[in-house]
Amino acid sequence: MSTTLRIHSFPLSGHGHRVELFASLAGIPHEVVHVDLANGAQKADSFLALNPAGQVPVLEDGAVVISDSNAILVYLARKYAPSYLPSDPVKEAQVQKFLSLAAGELAFGPAAARLINVFNAPLDPEFCKSVATRLLAKLDPHLEGRDTLVGDAVTIADVALYSYLAHAPEGDISLQPFPNVRRFLAKIESLPGFKPMPATPVGLSAA
Structure with missing residues (x-):
C-alpha cells in the first residue's frame, strides 16, 4: 500500500x-x-x-x-x-444481519452494561442486562456445533461481535450459562494475529 x-x-x-x-x-x-x-x-x-x-x-x-x-x-x-465478507448473497445477508445485531442488541446490552460499570454511564443497568441476556440466549444455540457465526470461515460478523461479548463480564453479564458463546470467543482468541482489548478498571470518568 x-x-x-x-x-x-x-x-x-x-x-x-x-x-x-x-x-x-x-x-x-x-x-x-x-x-x-x-x-x-x-x-x-x-x-x-x-x-x-x-x-x-x-x-x-x-x-x-x-x-x-x-x-x-x-x-x-x-x-x-x-x-472476510462472503460474495454469496445469502451469506452476505447473514453477515449484515449480525452487523445489525452488533449495532442493536449488542450495543444496548453487553456494551451498555459495561459503560455503566467502567465509565459510570447514566443508563439503566436492569434494562441493559435484560437485553444482554436475550442476546446471549439467541447466540448460544446458534453457535451449537459451529465455530463461526456465518458459514465455516471467520467473517467480519465474528469480529463485530467479539469485543463486547468478550468483555461482557465487565458489565456484570455472566457468560457461564452460555458455553457455545465462550467457545466461540476462545476460537477468535486462538486465531493468528489476534489482538486483545485491555481489561478495564471500573469507575472511570465517562468521556
Missing part, C-alpha cells in the same frame, strides 16, 4: 477494538492513532474534521475517511480482505 491506513481509536473502546482486531487478523498494515477520550481529544477541531460526531473509531485511507466501526469493517473487508 502506498499510504498507511490510520485507525483513530481508544484502547478501552470496543468499537475501536473491533476495527483494530480485524486489521490485525487480516494482516492489513495500519497505524493506530490514540485519541485521548478521557481528556476530550474527540472534541478537538482536528478530530471533528474527521468525524463531526466526535466518536472513535475513524479510518483514514489516503483521502478516504470513514467513521462507524461496522462501516469500516465492510470497507476494509471489501477492499483489502474480501475473504
Whole structure:
C-alpha cells in the first residue's frame, strides 16, 4: 500500500477494538492513532474534521475517511480482505444481519452494561442486562456445533461481535450459562494475529 491506513481509536473502546482486531487478523498494515477520550481529544477541531460526531473509531485511507466501526469493517473487508465478507448473497445477508445485531442488541446490552460499570454511564443497568441476556440466549444455540457465526470461515460478523461479548463480564453479564458463546470467543482468541482489548478498571470518568 502506498499510504498507511490510520485507525483513530481508544484502547478501552470496543468499537475501536473491533476495527483494530480485524486489521490485525487480516494482516492489513495500519497505524493506530490514540485519541485521548478521557481528556476530550474527540472534541478537538482536528478530530471533528474527521468525524463531526466526535466518536472513535475513524479510518483514514489516503483521502478516504470513514467513521462507524461496522462501516469500516465492510470497507476494509471489501477492499483489502474480501475473504472476510462472503460474495454469496445469502451469506452476505447473514453477515449484515449480525452487523445489525452488533449495532442493536449488542450495543444496548453487553456494551451498555459495561459503560455503566467502567465509565459510570447514566443508563439503566436492569434494562441493559435484560437485553444482554436475550442476546446471549439467541447466540448460544446458534453457535451449537459451529465455530463461526456465518458459514465455516471467520467473517467480519465474528469480529463485530467479539469485543463486547468478550468483555461482557465487565458489565456484570455472566457468560457461564452460555458455553457455545465462550467457545466461540476462545476460537477468535486462538486465531493468528489476534489482538486483545485491555481489561478495564471500573469507575472511570465517562468521556
